[in-house]
Amino acid sequence: MNSENFLLSEKIVSPSYVRQGSQARRGHEQLIRQLLEQGKCPEEGWSESTVELFLNELAVMDSNNFLGNCGVGEREGRVASGLVARRHYRLIHGIGRSGDIAAIQPKAAGSSLLNKLTNSVVLDILKLSGVRSVASCFVVPMATGMSLALCFLTLRHRRPKARYIIWPRIDQKSCFKSMITAGFEPVVVENVLDGDELRTDLEAVERKVEELGAENILCVHSTTSCFAPRVPDSLEELAAMCAKHNIPHVVNNAYGVQSSKCMHLIQQGARVGRIDAFVQSLDKNFMVPVGGAIIAGFDAAFIEEISKMYPGRASASPSLDVLITLLTTGANGYKKYLSERKEIYSILAEELKRLASAHGERLLHTPHNPISLAMSLDGLQATSDKAVTQLGSMLFTRQVSGARVIPLGKEQTINGYTFRGFMSHSESYPCPYLNAASAIGITREDVALCIKRLDKSLKALKKEGKAARSPSPLASQNL
Amino acid sequence: MNSENFLLSEKIVSPSYVRQGSQARRGHEQLIRQLLEQGKCPEEGWSESTVELFLNELAVMDSNNFLGNCGVGEREGRVASGLVARRHYRLIHGIGRSGDIAAIQPKAAGSSLLNKLTNSVVLDILKLSGVRSVASCFVVPMATGMSLALCFLTLRHRRPKARYIIWPRIDQKSCFKSMITAGFEPVVVENVLDGDELRTDLEAVERKVEELGAENILCVHSTTSCFAPRVPDSLEELAAMCAKHNIPHVVNNAYGVQSSKCMHLIQQGARVGRIDAFVQSLDKNFMVPVGGAIIAGFDAAFIEEISKMYPGRASASPSLDVLITLLTTGANGYKKYLSERKEIYSILAEELKRLASAHGERLLHTPHNPISLAMSLDGLQATSDKAVTQLGSMLFTRQVSGARVIPLGKEQTINGYTFRGFMSHSESYPCPYLNAASAIGITREDVALCIKRLDKSLKALKKEGKAARSPSPLASQNL
């Protein structure tokens, strides 16, 4: 309420109580002021009531909520369903304009503010998480793959002749498809085996650059976060190589914001060489629903170019989710999530190690992968051909989600490209294995339950000798 | 509750009352059954409580809501904020998989069901709205422009040599940019003036096809819904031409679902010639928040190809919105919106005509545009150079949203292409004018208020002779 209404209230209930209420309101306003002034994630998280107050204030500024508005356009922010209006806090106009996803909408000052603030708060978090020199970023309501495609499409205008994208292999479909979708030819560079780890074959990359000619290469497309035993790409070296050859460099940092190691690699890459853009998932790093990504970079002009490449308005829903989340957790809350994740990574590693040795398997030694772990399944494989895939099936049934079982020698063709040893990032990884990851939001209970159920399943499979049930088609997929 | 729980309830409250409650529950279940069985929009809208019951049921089927789930993957549908979880009905996993936006997710049977049903219900509505022979469609969480770009990117794989897209001019940025984003060269075909109307220059299109060579043309990119005095493209003739030359044809049907004329054009085009895909906005046709589109077509295989071109999972938010909306309105409710829109179009036309003649202007004669109307501003222009832009500014201030003022001779360059007479779809339209549209959800009150405020503004401007206030930068833009 404004001061006039507070004054009127003093006539109805005692002035001293109203004044205290009015002062309390200023407490909330003060938090909003700091956000508007600094554009940073607040140190301490806001209460739900402050968050909702703020969102209601934003909504009131959008023309579809004007009490006296009359609309004779083709897009007026009308909403047929009250359920829908409410779940979006009556913020209906989305973000951006036809020319630019980061543009301000005349009809929707509140939604525009939401968009600007979200990008600003997210930028702050990227800095806090380790990429201190990031210059600009924006949230886009597309998942990582499509966002990578948008980066490639933007680069096309800078490098009209280029046809190839150099891509150190990582067996995840959407990042591969992002290149296909954008209309480029992926040049797959196989990884090298170093102990248990699969790491970037830098010499092969260099060879490819020379073979194809730098001017024909749109960019190098590298990856940080990935499933063990693959480890993050050698970003420093790749970035330096890109700088040397004047080739753009786009990093798929899908769920890397949650790991200080991944973020450090990007920061270092940008320092010593060239990184044009790095893309990260909203859901995987910020515990929001699937469907958004952050496109970030060290040159604000290039990032703006990408944002202008998105034709038309876009859904504000992912922006709203991440803003609510970060205002609620605050910077401190988010950091706490990160440190807990790290801690549980160690616990998970230890527990898997113990379990592995109890079952005659071993935890693969992949110290450079800060999130994902892999446990060999050699022994299980020995008991029966089907045992490995059966394990996957059993874990699915027992509600262990996210554990992946990787059998040997799977072959898969995607858009005409054939990958031998698919899912293992390698044509011939020495052993079948099981993956488990410590991702943001994981709890000690998740680990305990997973280990318990995994132990039971392994025991059951061994007891059977040859497992009775037929393998499920799910078994070898990432569930 | 299941039957066991109903039985237990009978011991607590009277069996006959519980039985009636249980029977009432079956009423809701029955509605859900019909939806699952037929995959169609229900005739009569559901109550909010049935809708929420259904969404809760879906959510319960997703692994992030399993009571005994333990997650050790990198994407577990965790949500940090309760506000966020609730506003998505705890449906967190989005839609699609890395390979295909229409694919089923093992971790999320509920979200997968949501996705399939939404596409099915939306297909039903497209049929009901006039495109009876549509074969397949899917909702994509991107606005129209980006969705058009996705169609073009898909076509690239079918026509690797093609570089051009033939595009009868329509002055709307995002559809122009969709071609740029996808990496193609737009070939702009100017419209011809026919009375007051601007319509497709079919001969010029034909000439361009011959000039460039069919194999070098990715597709013809035509438009239905548009601002008067432009009218929908001559889809039948274009479709026939495309069939003849074996050129794909993509139709931008942005807000055309709400008009039986636009839908009829598409249906006829597909019947007599070739339409590969037609794309429509969710927000503009279904009164949901900005950010989604429907990609539809007559060949299910091609539509599937597009859906597979989207790399990675995607936000379920637009799908959820449109599903809630259509279940709530029902087919009958939606049809009622359509007929009301049509009725108010006539009222708006009549009122504008009356107003125009009172001010010495005239309603442009554009009978082929079923949604948008234009009123000349010659007289206003005569009073002062700035008067036309000032009118725009005044309407903005008076909360008339969506009315656009189009001055003469504006020039604008977009991605290196210069458009003379920008916003008027023509290099030299004979007069300045004002647009107003009767779009879905418009009310009689909108029309009355708009006419009243427009009348006042025009009077004020004329009284001034020369308007006192300085023109606002907003004046000539689409607010």
Added chain:
Amino acid sequence: MNSENFLLSEKIVSPSYVRQGSQARRGHEQLIRQLLEQGKCPEEGWSESTVELFLNELAVMDSNNFLGNCGVGEREGRVASGLVARRHYRLIHGIGRSGDIAAIQPKAAGSSLLNKLTNSVVLDILKLSGVRSVASCFVVPMATGMSLALCFLTLRHRRPKARYIIWPRIDQKSCFKSMITAGFEPVVVENVLDGDELRTDLEAVERKVEELGAENILCVHSTTSCFAPRVPDSLEELAAMCAKHNIPHVVNNAYGVQSSKCMHLIQQGARVGRIDAFVQSLDKNFMVPVGGAIIAGFDAAFIEEISKMYPGRASASPSLDVLITLLTTGANGYKKYLSERKEIYSILAEELKRLASAHGERLLHTPHNPISLAMSLDGLQATSDKAVTQLGSMLFTRQVSGARVIPLGKEQTINGYTFRGFMSHSESYPCPYLNAASAIGITREDVALCIKRLDKSLKALKKEGKAARSPSPLASQNL
């Protein structure tokens, strides 16, 4: 947001858009201002967003929502469940203080404002609905019966010697029990039959007064709204009699606010004689959940005395419900409900008349009852003893709720008092009958469905001759 925050916002998005947003906010504030200033129900209903904005503003003023509050008392408005906090808009402190349900709470300026405003808005509605000279009222979170008891308990302090309450018979348990609960002896005055109508036996009342002695009588307890064929008590005459004998007069106006006739009776009674308090249900008159009532009267001091008789704080939930409802409907919306109800009363009467004659029954002639109607069941009774009760059972099963079937000669004992012909307000009403009412919120569809199902049921019963199924225990009760 306050002006400082709007200024900051202008740096982030365009000043002119922010200014329009800020102006739009003033639109909401203006509505709130009028409410605070006038304390009246707004003419036009508020939008949901204004209502929620207002409630959030109130909540912010309560100490449990102060960001810097620390609590070391025994009642701090803490809430363990987020679901609970949200459903009460974080207004936790209830209304009133230990001394007085209308008192202001130092800890809760917002809740106090809510309480004061609700009472004020409700008073306005009572005036609008016909009791123009009502002086004061308050909402109490107890249903009508308990609220009547509170009135009687208050009167006890004024009339310590009085033991009797004179009560023209109405067969509804809770108003009878209200006298028992308060510790008084009800003196039941049977009604007189006048045509089909049962009306107040004024002479019998007068006789009782003289017989018992005015000083021994706590009050006369009369009733307006009731089931036909009983009609509202003769309030004018009773009020005059009370004035003459100096006996307090409490009116049970349970669902009478919705009827201009009932309200007129009260207004007239107070004008010509004495009415100390009249009590009405919230749920039955304002379409809110069960559980609240309004205690109103013409002497503010006496009403305050009652409010001070409620020991302790009380739930704000009924106040919140009725305030939300009236702000949402506005005075005009509420009046529209009233006129629709009246209109549907005529339809229901006509339809029942038609149906009755088709089945050889008749609509009882009860023109003085403005809400409830009764249709004879003589013919049905003739077919079988059980047929009348079976009809009740059938209607229950067919989801006709609220229709009551009244067989002949039911006897019931309540708290030691035996009522012959219970449910019919008379020891020996001439015929069995069925009740149906046109109450606020009823729709034409309710009437149509009810008539259809009633017709079917009557036909079925007659076909059977003797009905096959056994009578349900529900049959003769008010469902």
Added chain:
Amino acid sequence: MNSENFLLSEKIVSPSYVRQGSQARRGHEQLIRQLLEQGKCPEEGWSESTVELFLNELAVMDSNNFLGNCGVGEREGRVASGLVARRHYRLIHGIGRSGDIAAIQPKAAGSSLLNKLTNSVVLDILKLSGVRSVASCFVVPMATGMSLALCFLTLRHRRPKARYIIWPRIDQKSCFKSMITAGFEPVVVENVLDGDELRTDLEAVERKVEELGAENILCVHSTTSCFAPRVPDSLEELAAMCAKHNIPHVVNNAYGVQSSKCMHLIQQGARVGRIDAFVQSLDKNFMVPVGGAIIAGFDAAFIEEISKMYPGRASASPSLDVLITLLTTGANGYKKYLSERKEIYSILAEELKRLASAHGERLLHTPHNPISLAMSLDGLQATSDKAVTQLGSMLFTRQVSGARVIPLGKEQTINGYTFRGFMSHSESYPCPYLNAASAIGITREDVALCIKRLDKSLKALKKEGKAARSPSPLASQNL
């Protein structure tokens, strides 16, 4: 969804995923089954989604949510405002029937179930909290005072001659008023000073019983939870005395459920003597909004008599709140709240002791009061007459809520009864003091902030010597 709908879903998405979803649904059903079967508070709290699922299921069973219902009664559970419907989960019919607040409603099987289960769950919690032999209880939507009045009103019918209620003094208005409201004459028995503690004067009670005659005494009305330095009444002795003289005994256990000591006193009292009913607040013990109470006792028949004394239906809102809360916390969660409260009581005592000695005051020695503490203000009083009341004012302004400042010699008249030394439970307590309590839900931060602000305030007051600002009228009240 029922099994038929799950089967249909299997045709749309993969059967194995749907089956897992269906199995997950059974997880929720299982929790509901246990609740229905055992009627106990679940050990572990339910997730929000299970709670909402359950409430939605209940709502579906109420006739106002029947899809095919038609209503022609005067109370049909219609709701005019969607906001209101939603906040009550569409449970509109309240609880109870006209005859009995615990009765089952034919129109509302779901609400009836809610009512029964709430009473059952609450009974379980009373047992867990220490009153193991409690036989029956019910939730009533009235605060403690009005609930006590209802008990007294019920007893009147058992003891028609009785006029007096014997009441060991406790200076809290609503419990005093409850006797006045019910129409009885409170017989105030002053407490005795024992060290710093004020405790029951058992001999005086005995004397009063003999003086007035047992048959003229309605009951003894004792108290457990209270502000220090008063301590809980000597329940065992009072109960024994009541048994001996055959006098009913009603215990005001306002916020005593949270204290094992208070609950133990009741359990012991009932074991060795007579306790007819004990009444506790919902908000103060269960962290729900103000407005409900639990009436409990050891003789189910008497408790039922009270429930039948409530005339008419009642609000379900307090029942809903406490049920949601207890399902969410679970028994373990509730017990954890209790143990934390106890722990923080020790911390608060220690901190106050330290602070007191630093300021030349002392913590009063009141070991028998398990919740409230008192710190002397002798020194402060010495500096200035007004200093004590000013302290109250300062704490209010500094957002320390719930701390009460008790000056010497306040006199207050309530309903004609004059209390000397009001607020101190004694006509002449030796010193002024300040109260602070460790009530359920208190946090360590509350204590830290309170101590800090109290310290600052005391320092400021002493610095002033004579405080500058004028005393606020709030100062001596319980804020």
